[in-house]
């Protein structure tokens with residue numbers, strides 16, 4: 001199924017969710033496993049790898065730079081690392097599809113190579129802001145040509161041996177910017193340090209440490225230098241909490257539901273969705289907590305509950321950044337009003353997630369008022385209607401979950417990009433009890 005085909009999801013109303021599933025591997029960790037495994041010395045084995053378009057974009061980019069990578073087969077990938085200086089010039093632009101993480105992390109990693117590269121993407125990716133990485137990289141001595149408004153395609157001039165380490169105070173809480181600069185710092189003279197205004201996902205720092213590369217963490221600051229090497233390791237990627245989130249909300253809002261999500265990554269920089277849902281009154285149990293390859297993992301059991309509206313604490317926003325589309329559905333089913341502020345970043349994801357969700361929820365009869373940096377939602381009765389996902393995977397899956405509490409069918413257009421993060425979604429959702437047809 002190509003992302004250019006119009007895939008339509010049709011959801012019949014009602015039902016409950018029941019059962020035990022394992023959702024696919026974490027997207028952020030899957031990207032990073034390919035990047036670090038490729039630059040390592042030796043052979044890295046990855047299990048639980050996400051076989052979805054975004055992670056495959058990263059994998060294909062490294063294949064195009066001469067790295068031998070086998071898989072994914074049943075989530076297993078074998079990467080024959082070429083070492084920190086072993087990448088080769090690709091013979092054409094690297095096409096990164098819909099994946100912001102691939103483009104922003106690769107810009108940092110490629111700025112310090114001995115060859116030039118061009119990074120391109122689909123219409124959505126080529127409209128997303130890239131100055132957040134190209135401006136600080138330029139301060140380190142990188143040379144990256146963007147389009148006049150700072151977007152991709154990006155032409156990256158190889159600057160091997162010429163990047164300078166620096167300290168950067170990030171103006172936005174972004175794990176992609178932080179990771180981009182740390183990866184550039186592996187090729188820069190002296191020390192590169194990045195301070196974040198609020199905690200963001202720290203998979204890059206954890207995985208670098210797992211590969212034996214020195215990263216110093218001191219409060220909100222992470223520091224790296226070119227003095228280090230990556231030694232191949234084995235990586236077990238847990239299930240993606242961002243994919244589990246659809247069922248955390250679905251089982252909370254649908255009566256008579258009881259779902260267990262197995263082996264989910266519960267890194268504290270990712271669990272904002274659990275905290276927010278619990279504040280709304282959700283019944284979520286974190287079971288069988290354990291640590292796998294430097295990342296905390298657990299099984300999550302969620303049962304139906306009557307949610308209530310809340311003011312979402314702003315410190316939880318970066319910790320749940322990809323989960324807001326489905327949290328807006330939870331808010332639509334809650335008693336009373338939910339207010340989100342401090343989340344302007346949602347406007348520059350694969351779609352403008354504030355506007356697109358507000359438009360769709362209004363079509364379904366919910367009083368959802370977009371604001372500059374969030375949304376005000378009054379809980380109510382979800383109705384039937386036809387909504388548009390604007391090619392955004394998380395919007396498509398969120399409106400599917402809304403069907404559990406709607407009083408009529410919901411048709412969702414432009415859903416092919418569900419394949420970028422969670423192609424098993426229709427099958428797993430149906431297995432649990434959602435009445436969804438993909439056409």
Ligand SMILES: O=C(O)C1=C[C@@H](OP(=O)(O)O)[C@@H](O)[C@H](O)C1
Pocket residue numbers: 027028029101173174175176177179201321322345
């Ligand atoms: O580093 C990562 O893997 C990601 C960071 C977040 O983006 P920002 O850094 O732009 O907030 C998130 O939205 C994205 O899905 C994945």
Ligand SMILES: C=C(OP(=O)(O)O)C(=O)O
Pocket residue numbers: 054098099100101102322349350394421
């Ligand atoms: C924002 C997302 O991803 P990316 O930035 O990698 O496109 C996402 O998966 O919700």
